[in-house]
Amino acid sequence: MKILTEHINVPGIETIDVFRKHGGYSAVEKALKKMTPDEVTEEVKKSGLRGRGGAGFPVGMKWSFLAKPEGVPRYLVCNADESEPGTFKDHYLMWKSPHTLIEGMIVSSYALGANTSYIYVRGELMYVVNILEKAIQECYDKGLLGKNILGSGYDLDLFVQPGGGAYICGEETALLESLEGKRGNPRNKPPFPAVKGLWQSPTVVNNVESIAATSWIVNNGGEEYAKIGIGRSTGTKLISASGHLRKPGVYEIPLGITVEDFIYADEWCGGIREGHKLKAVVAGGSSVPILPAELILKTANGENRLMTYESLSDGGFATGTMLGSGGFVVMDETTCIVHNTLTFGQFYHHESCGQCSPCREGTGWMDKVLHRIEHGKGREEDIDLLVDVAKKIEGNTICPLGDAAAWPVAAAIRHFRDEFEWHIRHPEKATQKGAVFMREGASWTK
C-alpha cells in the first residue's frame, strides 16, 4: 500500500502535466468545489493521521486548536527543515515529487482558511527549493494557486523560504522566528503557534509528510486511511533506513509491520550487510533512545516489536524508544557505541541555539566528556556524570532540543554501559583504530 510514493518513479512526475495524468490535484478539485473547510478537517480527524515530524501529535486535533479570530490572517507553515540525523524522507519526497506536497498544501490551507502559506526548506537543500519554486510557478500558471483557485473563490499564495541550515529551525517556534527574519531562537510556550504564531497570528506548523498525506485523505476519505495501520497508528509512514543494511533507502511502509520484517524482509531493507549481525538500532532519528538488537526486535514482554508509535515506545525509555521522524539507523557489530554517541553529542553541541543555559552548557559538557572517553582519557566517574548531566538537561529547557540531546546519551549508557566502561578501563585497546568492544554472549558477538 503506497500513498505518497505510488508514482514517485514515474518519469516527469515533477512536472504538473505528468502529475495530473496520475491523478494529481484531484484532491484540490474535490476539496475546493465539493467540500467545506470544516469537512476537510473532519476527514483528517477521522483518518487519525499523526504528525510525521517526530512528536506524533494528531494532525486533525492540531488543526482544531487553531484560533480563528475575525479579521486576523491565519497561516499554514510546512516544516521542511528536515535536519534530524538519520532522516531524509521529506527531502526525497520534495525532490522527486514536489507536486505531492503542493497539492497537500493547497488542501490543508483551504481547510485552515489560510490565504498565505509557507514551505520552510532546510538551507542545505537549495536545489529542492528550486524544484519547488518551479512547481509552484506551474501551479500559478494553471490556476491552482493565486486568486480564485479553480473558480472556487478561494485565494492562496504559496511561498518557499530557504532556511540558513540550522537544526534548531526545525523546532516550530524557532522556524517561525526564522521565517520572520529573526535569529532562530525557540519561543517560550505558551502562547502556542495555534494562538500566536507567525507574525503573532494563528499558525499551524506541519511536517511535509503530514501535509502530503492530506490530499489522499480528501480523495479517499479519512475512514479509508484509518483502515491502514494498527490502533492509533494509522496510515503509511516514510522510513529513512540507513546504516549497515543491504538495501538502505526511503521506504513507505504501512504502519504495523514488524521491525524484524522491516529489517530482514526482502521487500524492505533485506537484512544486515553480508557477514554481519545486528547490534543496535536508532529507530526514529538521532534524538530517540538507541536500542540493542534484542530490545528492538522484541519488547521487554517478549512480543514482536511493530513499526507503530505505540509498539516502539512500549516499555517507556527503560526498554523502549520512539518512532520519531522515522530515521531508522541500523548498526552492526562493527559499530562502536561510544563513538556513535560522541557523534550525536557533537551534533547537538554544534546545533544548540544557546538560548537557555541547561542545553547551551550541557550539550557542550557532554560532548567534551564523551570526547575524552572516546580518546582514552575517560574517568570512572564520567559515566555517572554523563547520566546526571543528561538528567539535568532533560525537561528543563525551552524547546525539545535539550531532551533530544540528553536522550541518546542516557540511552547509550543505559543499554551499553559495559562499552563505556571498557573504553575507560582499557584506553590502550579502545583507542586503536576500528577497535570495538564485544559483549560476551550478546547476539551480535561472534
Place this chain on the structure above:
Amino acid sequence: MKVTIDNITIEVEPGTTIMQAARQIGPEVAPPAMCYYEPLKASGGKCRGCLVKVTAGSEKDPRPMPKLVPSCITQVQEGMIVENTINEQVLETRKGIVEFLLLNHPLDCPICDQAGECHLQDFSFEHGVSKTRTVEERNTFEQVDLGDHIQLHMNRCILCYRCVYTADQITDGRVHGVMHRGDHAEISTYIEKAIDNDFSGNIIDVCPVGALTDKTYRFKNRVWFTKPVEAHCDCDKCSGNVTLWYRGEEVIRVTGRKNEWGEVKEFICNTCRFDRKKTSDWTIEGPSKVSRASVISANKYGANTIKPAFPIKQAAEQYKKIDDNRDRSFLAPQKQLN
C-alpha cells in the same frame, strides 16, 4: 486571584506571573532571576534559574504540571499551588543550573568589577555547590571594546539577552546582538563596531554579571568600599535620577537607581553616567537604602549581618568538620544568627 507559594497564600491581579507573585510575598520565596528583568519586555525564560514546581495547576484543574516551569513567564491561575524552596526537585535542578552557568565562567571574581553586586555570585552562593565536577577546559573569548565607555568580557557572559532587549527597547537602533550558537554564542557587534548612542550605558546596569563593564570605573574600586548616594540633576535627555558611588569624597561611578531586585527603576543617559563625575554636577538627596544582605553592609552594622541563613548554616557545618582546636563556641545555637 489566589495563589499559594511555599505554603504562603497571596491575592494577586490576573495576569501576574509566579515570579511577580513571589516577589510580592518577599525575598524568602522569590525565585532567583538571572535573565528576567521586569522593566524589559520579553525578557525571561532563558536562564532556567527560576524553575519552580507547580503542584496544582489551578482550582479547576488541580493536576500538577508535568515539568518544572519558569516562574518568570508563567502566569498564575486561580488556586495555583507552587513549590519553590520547599521542593527537593527544584533545589536539585537549581544546583544543576548553577553548575551549567559556571561551567564556562572564568570565576575571576577577585579581579571582576561586578564582584559584590553580581547576581551570579548571589545565585551560586545560595543555590550552588562548592565543588566542581568539570575537568574540561573552559571556552574563552577575547575581550572586546564596545566604544569609548563599555568593555565586554565575553568569558563572564551568561547570555541572558538583557542587554539585547535594552538596546532594542530603549535605544534607537540596536547594533549588537548574539552571534553564533550554543556555548560558542557571543555578544557582539559583529565586526567590533562601537555601540554609540545616548543610552548605551544602560546595558552595563542590566548585565547580571561582569560581562559589560564601565570603562570609567574599571579597576577603580571594590563595591564594598564604596558608598551609594541618591542624587539628581536637571538633564534634558533623561530623568536625571541616579545613584552616585562615592569613595571618600570622589564620585567614582554613576548608575541608574535600582530596586530591591537589582532592576533599574529609570534608565539614565550616557552624559549622566560617564561625564558628570563631580559632586557639584548633582543635587544630593541622601544615602541610598542598602540591603543588610549586601556586601556594602557587611561588617558595618555589627558582625554577621549577612542574612542568607542557608549558606551560613552550610559553612558552619563545613567548619565544624575541621579537626583542630580552634574556638568554635560562636557556632553554638544560642549565638546563632537570627
